[in-house]
Amino acid sequence: MMNLPLSITKTISDWVYSIMPESAATVTIWVLIAAAYLALFAVAGLYLVLLERKVAAWFQLRLGPNRVGPGGLFQTMADALKLVSKELTSTIKVDKFLFNLAPYFVIVSALISISVLPFSRHFQAFDINIGVFFLLAVSSIGVIGILLGGWASNNKFALIGAMRSGLQTISYELSVGLSILTMVLLTGSLQLSEIIEVQRTGGWLIVQGHIPAIIAFMIFMIAGTAETNRAPFDLVEAESELGAGFHTEYSGMKFAYFFLAEFINMFIIASIAVVLFFGGWLSPFGITDNIAWFPESIWFLIKVLIIIFLMMWFRWTFPRLRVDQLLTLEWKYLLPINLVNIVIMAIVIWLNWTI
Amino acid sequence: MSYFSDIYHGIKTLFKGMSVTGGYFIRARKGSITQQYPDNRDTLKMFDRFRGEVVMPHDENNEHHCTGCQKCEIACPNGTIEIVWDRQVDPATGKKKKMIDKHIYHLSMCTMCGLCIEACPTDAIVWAQNYENSVYDRSALTKVLNQPGSKVKAGIED
Ligand code: SF4
Ligand code: SF4
Numbered sequence: 001m002m003n004l005p006l007s008i009t010k011t012i013s014d015w016v017y018s019i020m021p022e023s024a025a026t027v028t029i030w031v032l033i034a035a036a037y038l039a040l041f042a043v044a045g046l047y048l049v050l051l052e053r054k055v056a057a058w059f060q061l062r063l064g065p066n067r068v069g070p071g072g073l074f075q076t077m078a079d080a081l082k083l084v085s086k087e088l089t090s091t092i093k094v095d096k097f098l099f100n101l102a103p104y105f106v107i108v109s110a111l112i113s114i115s116v117l118p119f120s121r122h123f124q125a126f127d128i129n130i131g132v133f134f135l136l137a138v139s140s141i142g143v144i145g146i147l148l149g150g151w152a153s154n155n156k157f158a159l160i161g162a163m164r165s166g167l168q169t170i171s172y173e174l175s176v177g178l179s180i181l182t183m184v185l186l187t188g189s190l191q192l193s194e195i196i197e198v199q200r201t202g203g204w205l206i207v208q209g210h211i212p213a214i215i216a217f218m219i220f221m222i223a224g225t226a227e228t229n230r231a232p233f234d235l236v237e238a239e240s241e242l243g244a245g246f247h248t249e250y251s252g253m254k255f256a257y258f259f260l261a262e263f264i265n266m267f268i269i270a271s272i273a274v275v276l277f278f279g280g281w282l283s284p285f286g287i288t289d290n291i292a293w294f295p296e297s298i299w300f301l302i303k304v305l306i307i308i309f310l311m312m313w314f315r316w317t318f319p320r321l322r323v324d325q326l327l328t329l330e331w332k333y334l335l336p337i338n339l340v341n342i343v344i345m346a347i348v349i350w351l352n353w354t355i
Numbered sequence: 356m357s358y359f360s361d362i363y364h365g366i367k368t369l370f371k372g373m374s375v376t377g378g379y380f381i382r383a384r385k386g387s388i389t390q391q392y393p394d395n396r397d398t399l400k401m402f403d404r405f406r407g408e409v410v411m412p413h414d415e416n417n418e419h420h421c422t423g424c425q426k427c428e429i430a431c432p433n434g435t436i437e438i439v440w441d442r443q444v445d446p447a448t449g450k451k452k453k454m455i456d457k458h459i460y461h462l463s464m465c466t467m468c469g470l471c472i473e474a475c476p477t478d479a480i481v482w483a484q485n486y487e488n489s490v491y492d493r494s495a496l497t498k499v500l501n502q503p504g505s506k507v508k509a510g511i512e513d
Binding site (some may be wrong): 057060220314337 | 364369372387
């Protein structure tokens with residue numbers, strides 16, 4: 001089954017291999033793929049920001065950006081241009097090297113995670129057999145960037161924000177990992193493409209695993225929202241307490257990297273949820289399975305957007321937690337429920353109660 | 356056992372909150388509370404209790420209700436109102452009486468507290484609904500509320 005995007009990339013790669021020696025061609029292909037992913041996610045990030053602003057406005061009975069371009073479509077483009085053209089300022093006391101390094105930690109870790117996401121059968125840059133583990137490992141590097149940024153700013157609000165981010169990530173990484181583990185019990189594989197293959201025959205995992213899968217999904221959504229530092233878990237930024245938290249001192253493009261990384265991280269969490277619970281790029285009930293030209297990534301994107309919408313809904317509904325409430329929620333509720341849930345899932349699989 | 360009821364209660368209230376905002380989300384396109392301000396200037400109507408600035412209404416004969424009693428001037432905590440008055444012969448009765456020459460109102464000093472309007476015994480001054488009060492020269496904010504040539508309406512003082 002040939003996909004339209006695949007045939008284009010195949011033509012390009014054939015052409016590149018025909019005009020230069022093999023090793024150079026391989027490097028060129030790598031660079032092209034990297035550039036394509038970067039461009040894709042710059043645009044995706046920008047439009048997620050716009051979507052967030054529109055959705056936020058509608059949740060608050062407002063209109064949202066509607067001046068730049070038709071219906072405000074170019075608003076975030078204009079914002080990005082403004083941010084690019086801004087001066088990069090810093091205070092005298094910052095640790096220059098770490099201060100400049102921190103945004104790249106955040107954005108690079110977000111971009112690396114993207115490489116393993118299966119957008120469709122053929123649209124996956126890097127299909128390793130420990131995909132889920134790799135995602136978890138890489139996506140938690142981002143918090144180092146946040147910690148560095150807060151520390152190097154030499155500003156008490158930034159430091160408090162960064163420390164909160166550390167404690168939040170350490171706590172909630174556990175829940176994300178355990179809820180993913182619950183689903184891995186069901187699939188028996190860590191490779192993302194294989195996890196999707198399992199769902200082709202047996203139905204989406206949230207159906208296959210019924211009650212424990214639904215509990216795992218809820219825990220994953222809560223912990224995933226906390227991982228991305230979004231409200232109601234945005235203690236890291238907490239405008240009303242900390243100014244802007246860890247990125248108080250950042251300006252211009254460096255601030256934009258943090259901002260963009262938040263949205264790409266949201267995309268990644270939503271993608272993991274889609275792959276693990278909702279069948280990745282598989283169409284519901286296989287309705288487009290026999291249409292050869294149909295781009296399967298459409299299904300993936302639709303599902304991801306629905307999950308992202310859910311996260312935005314959380315953000316604009318729930319009030320921010322206090323630090324002690326945050327820890328109570330994780331250590332007293334999510335973690336024990338999660339551990340029990342794994343056991344239930346194991347029993348369900350053992351007794352063959354899966355659907 | 357309150358552990359499990361806490362979880363149940365927590366999830367229930369979260370869904371309740373989400374249903375409220377979800378309703379907003381669906382209604383937002385129609386019932387949006389945003390005013391498209393410069394575009395809807397012609398149709399925009401301010402609400403009744405809006406305090407734009409203090410004005411003195413005049414009727415068709417260029418008559419107002421201000422007797423020059425200066426109660427508003429005394430009531431104002433900021434010294435926003437200055438009343439210039441003198442004694443003139445009333446053409447109707449031939450007696451001398453107090454009349455305002457100028458009722459001066461400094462919009463730039465007014466905090467819109469409304470004490471002057473409450474103090475006025477004859478309801479000579481009221482709130483206007485205008486809100487586009489920015490000017491290029493602050494002297495434009497000093498206004499004379501009684502129109503030139505106006506006089507007090509007969510019978511108000513009684
Ligand atoms: S509204 Fe208050 S501040 Fe303004 S003129 Fe009247 S008394 Fe003075
Ligand atoms: S506006 Fe009212 S309170 Fe002020 S001087 Fe005139 S009558 Fe008296």
